[in-house]
Amino acid sequence: MSDEILVNATPMETRVAIVENGMLQEVFIERTQRRGIVGNxxxxxxxxxxxxxxxxxxxxxxxxxxxxxxxxxxxxxxxxxxxxxxxxxxxxxxxxxxxxxxxxxxxxxxxxxxxxxxxxxxxxxxxxxxxxxxxxxxxxxxxxxxxxxxxxxxxxxxxxxxxxxxxxxxxxxxxxxxxxxxxxxxxxxxxxxxxxxxxxxxxxxxxEDLPISLRVLRDLVRPQVEKIRVDSRETIGKMQEFCHSFCPEAAPLLEWYPGERPIFELYSIEDEVKKALSRKVDLKSGGYLVFDQTEAMTTIDVNTGAFVGHRNLEETLFKTNLEAANALARQLRVRNLGGIIIVDFIDMQDPEHKRQVHRTLERVLNKDHTRTSISGVTELGLVQVVRKRTRESLEHMLCEVCETCDGRGTIKSAETVCYEIFRAILREARAYDHDSYLVLASQSVIDRLLDEESSNVADLEDFIGKSIQFQLESVYTQEQFDVILL
Missing domain, CATH: 2.40.50.140 (Nucleic acid-binding proteins)
Known part of the structure; x- marks a missing residue:
C-alpha cells in the first residue's frame, strides 16, 4: 500500500489530497480568508x-x-x-x-x-x-x-x-x-x-495552529507515504524550511510539480470531489449508495440497482453490501462526514453474511485518522457509525443552500403552482371587485397554464366573471408567482 500527498497551493486557497493506491481518500481545503481555527x-x-x-x-x-x-x-x-x-x-x-x-x-x-x-x-x-x-x-x-x-x-x-x-x-x-x-x-x-x-x-x-501545508508534514506523513507533490514553488520552499527544522525525514519526500496540467486534474481529484458532492454514488457492481446529510445526522441507503448476481438473491445482497461497506468508508473520509451516521444495508438473512459485512466495515474504518465507533448490525440491517466532527463537511464548505428549494432538494411541480394560483385568484375575487387579473409567473408555469390547464383557466374565468391574463417573469423560480389586480 502506497500513499501520495498532493498539495495544490494558490494565493486564495490551499488544497491537500491524500491518495492511496491511486484513489482519493481525503481532501482538505483551507481558504486564505476563512482558515480553520481548530487547535487555536x-x-x-x-x-x-x-x-x-x-x-x-x-x-x-x-x-x-x-x-x-x-x-x-x-x-x-x-x-x-x-x-x-x-x-x-x-x-x-x-x-x-x-x-x-x-x-x-x-x-x-x-x-x-x-x-x-x-x-x-x-x-x-x-x-x-x-x-x-x-x-x-x-x-x-x-x-x-x-x-x-x-x-x-x-x-x-x-x-x-x-x-x-x-x-x-x-x-x-x-x-x-x-x-x-x-x-x-x-x-x-x-x-x-x-x-x-x-x-x-x-x-x-x-x-494559531500551522497552515495546512505545514500541518501536512506534522500530522499526515506516515511510513506509507512515498511522495509529497507540491505545485507551488513558494509553498514547497516553506515546507522545506519546516522540514529542516522539525521533520528532516520528510524532506526527501517533497517534490515540486512544474507541469502545465493542474495537479488535481492529473490525478482526477477534481472529478472525485465533484462525485463527493453528489447525493448518489454508483458502485462497480451496478448497485449504488444514497447520501442524505442533515444537521443532526447523515443517512446512507444501500441499493442493489442493476446488480442481479449470478446464483441467488442472498448472494446478490451480500456482495452489494460488502462493496458498499468499502465504498462508504472512503466516502466518509472524502466528504468528511461527522456526527451520527446511519447506514441502511440491504437486509440479509444469513447471520454469517451480516458478521462479514460488519467486520469489513470495521476493517476499512480502522484506516480513518478521525476517531470512529461502530455498532452491530440490527435486525433491520441498520448500522450506526459515530465519527468525530471537528470541521465542516466538504458539502458545507463548498456549497450553500439552494435559494429555489431552500435546502429541501425538491421544488413544487408546475401543476401544483398552477393550482395555488387558481386558489389565490379565488381569494382575491371574493375580497375585491376588479375588472381582471394579471398573473406573473415563471416560463414553465405560464406554459402549463396556457396548455394543459387552459380549460381550467376558462372555467375559472366563467366562475368569477373576470378575465385572467398571464405574463412571463424570467427571474422568477418555478415556485414564485404574483397575482395583480387590474
Whole structure:
C-alpha cells in the first residue's frame, strides 16, 4: 500500500489530497480568508453561564461566542474526580484560556475546551495531563515502553519542573532520544510563550495552529507515504524550511510539480470531489449508495440497482453490501462526514453474511485518522457509525443552500403552482371587485397554464366573471408567482 500527498497551493486557497493506491481518500481545503481555527488557543471572556445546560458561552473575539461544556473543565483540574457544576467552574465576566476543538459550523459558534494542548512532529504536550501516554496506533508493547521511558528520562533530566506531560504520537515510532528531546524543547518554549500572554484582560488569540501545508508534514506523513507533490514553488520552499527544522525525514519526500496540467486534474481529484458532492454514488457492481446529510445526522441507503448476481438473491445482497461497506468508508473520509451516521444495508438473512459485512466495515474504518465507533448490525440491517466532527463537511464548505428549494432538494411541480394560483385568484375575487387579473409567473408555469390547464383557466374565468391574463417573469423560480389586480 502506497500513499501520495498532493498539495495544490494558490494565493486564495490551499488544497491537500491524500491518495492511496491511486484513489482519493481525503481532501482538505483551507481558504486564505476563512482558515480553520481548530487547535487555536484564545483568551476569552465568559459572557453567559447556562446552569440548565451545564455550559457557558465564551467571547473569544470571533463573530459568534464559543461554547464550552462543564465536562470540558474536568481534565483541567487533574484526571478523574467528580464533575462539578458549571457555576463552580466559571462565572460571567471571568477571563479563561480555551482551545478550539470544533470549527464554527452553520449558525453554531466554535466548541472549545479548557484542557489545552500543543503539538509537534512526535509529541503532544498537555499541561493538565497527569501521566504520559502513547498513541494507540503503536501496538507493539516493547516500542510503547521504550518511548515512554525516553519521555520520562528526558523530562526528569531536562525539564524537571515542567507541569503536565506528553502524549507520544504515531509518527514517533522508531525515533531516538535526540528527536524526542528536540520536540520536547520546542513544545516547552512554545508553551512558555503562550503562558506569558495569559494575562490579557480582553479576548484575543494566543496561539494559531500551522497552515495546512505545514500541518501536512506534522500530522499526515506516515511510513506509507512515498511522495509529497507540491505545485507551488513558494509553498514547497516553506515546507522545506519546516522540514529542516522539525521533520528532516520528510524532506526527501517533497517534490515540486512544474507541469502545465493542474495537479488535481492529473490525478482526477477534481472529478472525485465533484462525485463527493453528489447525493448518489454508483458502485462497480451496478448497485449504488444514497447520501442524505442533515444537521443532526447523515443517512446512507444501500441499493442493489442493476446488480442481479449470478446464483441467488442472498448472494446478490451480500456482495452489494460488502462493496458498499468499502465504498462508504472512503466516502466518509472524502466528504468528511461527522456526527451520527446511519447506514441502511440491504437486509440479509444469513447471520454469517451480516458478521462479514460488519467486520469489513470495521476493517476499512480502522484506516480513518478521525476517531470512529461502530455498532452491530440490527435486525433491520441498520448500522450506526459515530465519527468525530471537528470541521465542516466538504458539502458545507463548498456549497450553500439552494435559494429555489431552500435546502429541501425538491421544488413544487408546475401543476401544483398552477393550482395555488387558481386558489389565490379565488381569494382575491371574493375580497375585491376588479375588472381582471394579471398573473406573473415563471416560463414553465405560464406554459402549463396556457396548455394543459387552459380549460381550467376558462372555467375559472366563467366562475368569477373576470378575465385572467398571464405574463412571463424570467427571474422568477418555478415556485414564485404574483397575482395583480387590474
Amino acid at each position: 488557543i484564545y483568551r476569552g471572556k465568559v459572557v453567559r453561564v447556562l446552569p440548565g445546560m451545564q455550559a457557558a458561552f465564551v467571547d473569544i473575539g470571533l463573530e459568534r461566542a464559543s461554547f464550552i461544556h462543564a465536562n470540558d473543565f474536568v481534565r483541567s483540574n487533574g484526571a478523574g474526580g467528580e464533575e462539578k457544576d458549571i457555576r463552580e467552574r466559571v462565572r460571567e465576566g471571568q477571563m479563561v484560556t480555551v482551545q478550539i476543538t470544533k470549527d464554527p459550523i452553520g449558525n453554531k459558534g466554535a466548541r472549545v475546551t479548557a484542557s489545552l494542548s500543543v503539538s509537534s512532529r512526535y509529541l503532544v504536550y498537555m499541561p493538565d495531563l497527569a501521566n504520559s501516554g502513547v498513541s494507540q496506533r503503536i501496538d507493539d508493547d516493547g516500542e510503547r515502553n521504550r518511548l515512554k521511558e525516553i519521555v520520562a528520562a528526558v523530562t526528569s533530566e531536562h525539564f524537571p519542573d515542567l507541569k503536565g506531560d506528553f502524549i507520544v504520537r504515531t509518527a514517533a515510532e522508531g525515533v531516538g532520544e535526540t528527536e524526542i528531546h528536540q520536540d520536547m524543547a520546542f513544545l516547552h518554549r512554545l508553551w512558555l510563550s503562550i503562558t506569558n500572554k495569559q494575562t490579557s484582560k480582553k479576548p484575543e488569540r494566543l496561539y
